Amino acid sequence: MNKRRPNPKQVPDPNEPLWRSTLRVAMPLNLSYIPIGLACGILLHAAGFNTLLTGLVSLLIFSGGAQFLIATMLTINSPLLSIVLMLFFLELRYALLSSSLSPYLKGQSNRFLFIFAISLNDENYAINYLKFATDKKWTGKEALMVEHYSLLFWAMSNVIGSLIGSALKIDLGIVNFALTALFLYMIVMQIKNRLTVVICLISGVLAAVCMMITKSTLGLVISTIISSLIGFGLETTLRKRLPDSHWFWKLRSPGAKQSAVEGSDGK
Amino acid sequence: MSTVNTWTSTQHFWLIILGFFVAFLPRYIPLMLFTKREIPEWFNEWMKFVPVSLFTALVVKDVFIDSKSYQLIFTQVPEMLAAVIVIIIAYRTRSMAISVITGLIGVFLLSMVI
Numbered sequence: 001m002n003k004r005r006p007n008p009k010q011v012p013d014p015n016e017p018l019w020r021s022t023l024r025v026a027m028p029l030n031l032s033y034i035p036i037g038l039a040c041g042i043l044l045h046a047a048g049f050n051t052l053l054t055g056l057v058s059l060l061i062f063s064g065g066a067q068f069l070i071a072t073m074l075t076i077n078s079p080l081l082s083i084v085l086m087l088f089f090l091e092l093r094y095a096l097l098s099s100s101l102s103p104y105l106k107g108q109s110n111r112f113l114f115i116f117a118i119s120l121n122d123e124n125y126a127i128n129y130l131k132f133a134t135d136k137k138w139t140g141k142e143a144l145m146v147e148h149y150s151l152l153f154w155a156m157s158n159v160i161g162s163l164i165g166s167a168l169k170i171d172l173g174i175v176n177f178a179l180t181a182l183f184l185y186m187i188v189m190q191i192k193n194r195l196t197v198v199i200c201l202i203s204g205v206l207a208a209v210c211m212m213i214t215k216s217t218l219g220l221v222i223s224t225i226i227s228s229l230i231g232f233g234l235e236t237t238l239r240k241r242l243p244d245s246h247w248f249w250k251l252r253s254p255g256a257k258q259s260a261v262e263g264s265d266g267k
Numbered sequence: 268m269s270t271v272n273t274w275t276s277t278q279h280f281w282l283i284i285l286g287f288f289v290a291f292l293p294r295y296i297p298l299m300l301f302t303k304r305e306i307p308e309w310f311n312e313w314m315k316f317v318p319v320s321l322f323t324a325l326v327v328k329d330v331f332i333d334s335k336s337y338q339l340i341f342t343q344v345p346e347m348l349a350a351v352i353v354i355i356i357a358y359r360t361r362s363m364a365i366s367v368i369t370g371l372i373g374v375f376l377l378s379m380v381i
Binding site: 063120 | 294
């Protein structure tokens with residue numbers, strides 16, 4: 001990506017204001033929110049949301065998955081209760097994300113935690129989690145700034161998407177793929193060793209089976225819980241019995257060295 | 268879109284308010300609890316596998332599951348091929364923006380050809 005830009009870890013610029021250094025961390029995420037946010041805005045417009053409400057939903061719910069789900073369920077005229085229930089199951093995963101961030105947010109006020117929770121999201125979680133894990137100087141204040149930058153870009157691109165939604169006729173299937181691509185990227189970034197690849201395969205098969213049985217996205221929640229428990233069980237057993245198992249061999253990505261979150265696979 | 272939603276803006280508004288609560292509580296309650304007391308070790312170890320499991324499940328839903336009947340489908344060939352492209356691009360570049368945009372262009376071009 002940016003070969004010429006000096007690594008911020010090696011060459012810290014003491015004069016760089018905090019808003020700019022955090023913006024630099026958040027910028028790749030912000031930019032990637034633009035196409036997805038536009039797509040989401042267009043989709044919500046197609047589902048009947050006006051521009052003002054599109055802005056409100058991106059500020060209050062702030063979840064690509066949830067907003068795509070709302071748009072999809074509205075176009076097939078689902079009842080309110082079933083949409084809200086679906087949203088609840090979809091958003092339940094944040095319980096796991098926010099508890100994994102909590103060790104880094106000890107001692108913060110309740111007010112801070114409240115504001116932090118409102119703007120927490122899959123992607124800014126990924127950035128903040130890696131920063132907390134690799135950068136000793138990363139604080140809650142900076143993490144919150146990253147969240148607010150991403151929230152700002154998300155809401156703006158949703159509103160703009162809603163505005164151009166009326167002018168453009170776009171194949172919704174293709175727009176929907178933005179979210180799939182985003183999840184694929186998140187998976188690739190999470191893969192650290194061979195065991196994770198195995199868990200991915202298990203999770204994929206389980207997800208298909210559970211969704212066919214439950215006939216709803218509730219299957220997603222069930223399969224996530226089961227496959228993460230299988231992963232947890234496999235890892236604990238392997239570590240106990242075969243600590244040098246080849247399943248723990250690291251997978252190195254050719255692009256990893258240029259990444260801003262370099263060093264995360266060094267633990 | 269062939270089907271047009273008949274809801275009014277007021278109904279959309281209430282959907283957003285209810286959606287806010289179900290989105291906010293799962294994010295806030297664990298933060299509030301676990302910043303005050305210790306998280307058990309096993310919980311943390313388990314948590315490591317949650318994001319990757321969930322994202323895989325979501326991709327499987329988008330690519331292989333029909334959104335109305337919840338049956339397994341293998342007809343979304345452009346999406347399947349584009350997914351492979353996205354994985355390769357994400358692996359090589361580690362860039363979210365490049366991955367998503369290549370995926371969108373890929374699925375657009377492939378659906379015209381196939």
